[in-house]
Amino acid sequence: METPKTYEPLKAEEKWYAHWMEKGYFHSVPDDREAYTIVIPPPNVTGVLHMGHMLNNTIQDVLIRRARMLGKNACWVPGTDHASIATEAKVVQKLRQEGIKKSDLTRDEFLKHAFEWKDKHGGIILEQLKKLGASCDWERTSFTMDPGYSESVLDVFVDLYKKGRIYRGVRMVNWDPEALTAVSDEEVLHKEVNSKLFYVRYKIAGSDDQWLTIATTRPETILGDSAICINPNDKRFTHLHGKQAIVPISNRIIPIIQDDYVDMEFGTGCLKVTPAHDTNDYDLGKKHNLETIDIFNDNGTLNEKGLHYDGLDRFEVRKQIEKELYDKGYLVKTEDHINKIGFSERTNAVIEPKLSLQWFVDMKELAQPALENVMNGNIKFHPDKLKNTYKHWMDNVKDWCISRQLWWGHQIPAWYFGAGSEDYVVAKTADEAIQLATVKAGRTISISELKQDEDVLDTWFSSWLWPISVFDGLTNPGNEEIKYYYPTNDLVTAPEIMFFWVARMIIAGYEYMGDIPFKNVYYTGIVRDKLGRKMSKSLGNSPDPIELIEKYGADGVRMGVLISSPAGNDLPFDSSQCEQGRNFTNKIWNAYRLVSAWDVREIEQPKSSIKAIEWFDAKFNQELAIINDLFDKFRISEALMAIYKLVWDDFCSWYLEMIKPGYEQPIDSKTIESTKDFFEQILKVIQPFTPFIAEEIWHLIRERKEGDDIIIAEWPKIKAVNQAVLDSFTKGEEVIINIRNVRKQNNIANKVKMDLFIKKNNEIDSSFDSVIVKMGNLSLLEYTETAISNANSFIVNSNEYYIPFGDSIDIEAEKAKLKEELDYTKGFLNSVQKKLQNEKFMAGAPDQVVVMERKKEAEALSKIAVLEEKITSLN
RNA sequence: GGGGGAUUAGCUCAGUUGGUUCAGAGCGCCUGCCUUACAAGCAGGAUGUCGGCGGUUCGAAUCCGUCAUUCCCCA
Numbered sequence: 046m047e048t049p050k051t052y053e054p055l056k057a058e059e060k061w062y063a064h065w066m067e068k069g070y071f072h073s074v075p076d077d078r079e080a081y082t083i084v085i086p087p088p089n090v091t092g093v094l095h096m097g098h099m100l101n102n103t104i105q106d107v108l109i110r111r112a113r114m115l116g117k118n119a120c121w122v123p124g125t126d127h128a129s130i131a132t133e134a135k136v137v138q139k140l141r142q143e144g145i146k147k148s149d150l151t152r153d154e155f156l157k158h159a160f161e162w163k164d165k166h167g168g169i170i171l172e173q174l175k176k177l178g179a180s181c182d183w184e185r186t187s188f189t190m191d192p193g194y195s196e197s198v199l200d201v202f203v204d205l206y207k208k209g210r211i212y213r214g215v216r217m218v219n220w221d222p223e224a225l226t227a228v229s230d231e232e233v234l235h236k237e238v239n240s241k242l243f244y245v246r247y248k249i250a251g252s253d254d255q256w257l258t259i260a261t262t263r264p265e266t267i268l269g270d271s272a273i274c275i276n277p278n279d280k281r282f283t284h285l286h287g288k289q290a291i292v293p294i295s296n297r298i299i300p301i302i303q304d305d306y307v308d309m310e311f312g313t314g315c316l317k318v319t320p321a322h323d324t325n326d327y328d329l330g331k332k333h334n335l336e337t338i339d340i341f342n343d344n345g346t347l348n349e350k351g352l353h354y355d356g357l358d359r360f361e362v363r364k365q366i367e368k369e370l371y372d373k374g375y376l377v378k379t380e381d382h383i384n385k386i387g388f389s390e391r392t393n394a395v396i397e398p399k400l401s402l403q404w405f406v407d408m409k410e411l412a413q414p415a416l417e418n419v420m421n422g423n424i425k426f427h428p429d430k431l432k433n434t435y436k437h438w439m440d441n442v443k444d445w446c447i448s449r450q451l452w453w454g455h456q457i458p459a460w461y462f463g464a465g466s467e468d469y470v471v472a473k474t475a476d477e478a479i480q481l482a483t484v485k486a487g488r489t490i491s492i493s494e495l496k497q498d499e500d501v502l503d504t505w506f507s508s509w510l511w512p513i514s515v516f517d518g519l520t521n522p523g524n525e526e527i528k529y530y531y532p533t534n535d536l537v538t539a540p541e542i543m544f545f546w547v548a549r550m551i552i553a554g555y556e557y558m559g560d561i562p563f564k565n566v567y568y569t570g571i572v573r574d575k576l577g578r579k580m581s582k583s584l585g586n587s588p589d590p591i592e593l594i595e596k597y598g599a600d601g602v603r604m605g606v607l608i609s610s611p612a613g614n615d616l617p618f619d620s621s622q623c624e625q626g627r628n629f630t631n632k633i634w635n636a637y638r639l640v641s642a643w644d645v646r647e648i649e650q651p652k653s654s655i656k657a658i659e660w661f662d663a664k665f666n667q668e669l670a671i672i673n674d675l676f677d678k679f680r681i682s683e684a685l686m687a688i689y690k691l692v693w694d695d696f697c698s699w700y701l702e703m704i705k706p707g708y709e710q711p712i713d714s715k716t717i718e719s720t721k722d723f724f725e726q727i728l729k730v731i732q733p734f735t736p737f738i739a740e741e742i743w744h745l746i747r748e749r750k751e752g753d754d755i756i757i758a759e760w761p762k763i764k765a766v767n768q769a770v771l772d773s774f775t776k777g778e779e780v781i782i783n784i785r786n787v788r789k790q791n792n793i794a795n796k797v798k799m800d801l802f803i804k805k806n807n808e809i810d811s812s813f814d815s816v817i818v819k820m821g822n823l824s825l826l827e828y829t830e831t832a833i834s835n836a837n838s839f840i841v842n843s844n845e846y847y848i849p850f851g852d853s854i855d856i857e858a859e860k861a862k863l864k865e866e867l868d869y870t871k872g873f874l875n876s877v878q879k880k881l882q883n884e885k886f887m888a889g890a891p892d893q894v895v896v897m898e899r900k901k902e903a904e905a906l907s908k909i910a911v912l913e914e915k916i917t918s919l920n
Numbered sequence: 921g922g923g924g925g926a927u928u929a930g931c932u933c934a935g936u937u938g939g940u941u942c943a944g945a946g947c948g949c950c951u952g953c954c955u956u957a958c959a960a961g962c963a964g965g966a967u968g969u970c971g972g973c974g975g976u977u978c979g980a981a982u983c984c985g986u987c988a989u990u991c992c993c994c995a
Contacts, residue, residue, distance in 0.1 A: 048957095050957085050958070051958080051960070052960090230994090235994090235995090308921090324995090325995090385995090430924080430925065431924090431925090433923085433924050433925080434923085434924060434925085434992080434993060436924095437922095437923055437924070437993075437994075438993075438994080441923095441994075540992085540993095541992095543993095544993090575931095608932090608946075608947085609931090609932045609933065609946080609947085610932090610933095611932095611933065611934085613925095614926095614932090614933080615991090616932090617931085617932065619931095619932095621947080621948090622932095622947085624960075625946085625947070625960095627960065628958095628960045628961090629960090630960095631958065631960050631961095632957095632958065632960080632961085634957090634958080635957040635958035635960095635961085636957070636958080637957085638957045638958075639957035639958080640957085641957095642957075680934090682933085683933090683934070683945095686933095686934090686945070686946065689946080690945085690946085697957090697958090698962085698963095701957080705957090708956060709956085782963095782964085785963060785964070786963095786964070788963085788964095789951090789952070789953095789963070789964055789965095790964095792952085794953090794955080795953085795955050795962090795963085796955060873941075880978080880979080883978055883979090884978080885977090885978035885979090886978040886979070887978080888978075889977085889978045889979080890939070890978070890979075891939075893939085893940090894939050894940080894979095897939080897940050898939090898940090900940085901940080901941080
């Protein structure tokens, strides 16, 4: 049976993933080993895999696979998030297509539809992760609305309420008029848009024809105005102090107030104050005891306070009111204006600041340990610089609005028994609520009187418990698993959710476990397309990961997303990177083909092979130390690059070429065994990155006993590095490259053997001569006392190398080449000597540096001597 | 408006406490090769005022100031 010329990934991937699953290698149970734990950032339950997931999960898999090889008890917990707004929006949309309106359904009916949807689409993304090779412990798959999980969410709500950390209050919230729910500050995206600034004049009350002019971007909110505000220092408006103004159209009389909040430079210096519809105005309103006039319905249309605009959409009103203001002589002018507007992350609707009764978490004190323990390094961020962003947010942390006017999620465990604002209790179950309510009301409250809060909790109010609740740490505190796996080790996520999720997990960790939730946070970047645009479904610029896997193989795609993706930097993705990854797997495949095809005999081991083995052994260990260090620093893509070069350049281009027997020649058994040992070491090191091909070749290269799989093999241990061998090789390498250059410049085919004469002027290391002969395809390597005429020549370490080549040598060209090198060396010498003659340098520089400069000087001088002599000899 | 980054080769990025030829890597590009593992390959090669200007220093990609450009977060 012939081994195919190119690696065919798909079959191997299916085979080995099934094998790993069957062997239970991904499953972890607590034991004596050190635990290494990662909890997956749970994707939306109904989501599909996109490039961001690919990047994120590949990194996690690399970390977990390496930890497994390091002998740790590796546990990667997968799962999904119920994603209340996103999922509910999808279900509503699907029902609408079927002609069903959400408003026609009861809560229970709607939830039935939602669970059907979840059962149908939920977990698709987890199946896709398997194709990528993700070695998650699938027996531990969690969902934020699992019964046990839900229980812990409610426990935490009740607990925080009892501790006084949760309160209910009327606040300005970000209202999504499309989803009809409040959203958190973090779910609002601010974008710059071109809009208009409207200059509108208000008549001063009691005057005949005195006016003031305000500037606003939202003329429709005029109907909700409660005051005009001016800066008390503004000299232009001292005549307005204590006066009142008349609101256009509605003709209400409102006070003119003074506050230095007003920016005298912006607009006209007169600000209209609409406490119900602007966060800053709300604060002003509270400060000055202004009336709050809410003119909007929940869906963004105006209500009866909007007078004749009752029922019309806010944007339609903006158009119509412009005309009315103009017709009635109130509109002074309009100007083009760029301002930032908040959009809902989920529905893209323009967010309306709205006053409403919501539940909040008081964050100030909770945030303290979470801030401290990141700043003091108990939790490390990679890259470290993101600590600054974190600190800024935590220093200015605001209360967290946790109620959402949705049905899909954890229903808030608050129970109302009357119409008063305090007629409610917070309890996990209805039974408990009855008891509490009875006490609070001072009379017997029956179940029929009790009404549970209609709203659900923000999704992040459940996912902030993720590292704890996946191990039942709240419902079954102190259990064996939570003790063993918590705190987890590394978290891999996007900086976008640093506040939504990371910060809050740290808060919950301290509040409920008294400890950090993880030791390291690795922040990935945003995956962008070639034009630098964020990959998104709406732009349609995101490739389908599964198609990529089918085209390039999972290993190729894994490499493709990691190869240029340092922590915290965006990943400008192009499928050519997957091509590079696929080429790499193919390279390894062909190295295997080469090694497997040789005829092995009990013959003498060539000297060059002995040297090659010595060298690669040293080289491998040198690189392994570097790779381990890069892993420890979470420089994953650099570790990959180091491995890439180790395999491609050192192993394939140098080592295999050095030991490769001639065409149809056999290889000695010692060399082949050493080579297979090296190959195994290399497979181990690539296993975290390209697990499938590693496993495939692991089983092809040598007979394996049942259960001898690379996924659980031991990560190579570092042996002492023979630096002398590495140094000798470097010199030999330089000679070989020079020989290749001579061939190239003179068009001498590789198969033509050449002679090499060496005139020794300086110390010379001849230990790799046998390798030079082989790699240079030399018929002769000889040391000589005299220069050789009529030869190509080069200089390494002041020793002269000659390759005679009859008449075809171009003496002038050779001279020019030597002259050029001479000039460069003289210039170099000059700069070195300048330094050495500089008294300040000699006084200020450390000895080591001076010694180095002297050595450089000596080398340059000796090289110049050789070059000059050669040039003379050519004349 | 406030805060935080970033700026090094055509692209994506390394570059530790300022000091080895420190100006680097991968990709791309150029040249020559279908040399029996691999053309998804081999061998060789070129490319930079380290964003600008100023400063500190014997010495600056590295430290300081300033300007420019740009990204992110917050208001």
